[in-house]
Amino acid sequence: DTAVSQTPKYLVTQMGNDKSIKCEQNLGHDTMYWYKQDSKKFLKIMFSYNNKELIINETVPNRFSPKSPDKAHLNLHINSLELGDSAVYFCASSLRDMNTEAFFGQGTRLTVV
């Protein structure tokens, strides 16, 4: 049973396109996240979302938008893709308690050409 699953695992697309990455968790968690990992392995939070509030990292361009149809899903939409968006994107989930661990998906490697 996969706890946090994301699709697709690999995504290659051209500049200017719009794409989505899907994420689902079956852990019953109330908070989901998107993180970006760059080519040097540095991880940075993009969004934190539960059914009450969306927290956006102020450095994230507004071309990126999370969409949550229900508590178990948090999809990432990216408009007008740029070369610099190439990275590995990780979805994660946790309970809202800061002391609990976050569970991560396997990542989506996005390559913009």
Added chain:
Amino acid sequence: GDSVTQMEGPVTLSEEAFLTINCTYTATGYPSLFWYVQYPGEGLQLLLKATKADDKGSNKGFEATYRKETTSFHLEKGSVQVSDSAVYFCALSDPSNAGNMLTFGGGTRLMVKP
């Protein structure tokens, strides 16, 4: 803002050697501290955590102690194995930040040779 600093890699060790990966942090609030591990081609997995000063987190032979006075959370293992080869991330969660988000260090790649 919050930040986590960890030693740059790669760290290359022979099997059964002693491992230390240094991690220091700055935080506005009183954070919880974590070590995550990323094996090749996979997502991150929690390795261990500590939620208050002087707590020691441990798992799979790894351990780290929450040192508030030195704002550190160094990872140690007495005898590494080839299977420990991975990237290790130190992270914190700060209650003064909304959203329960993790702030990560830059990661340290560990390579263990037979």
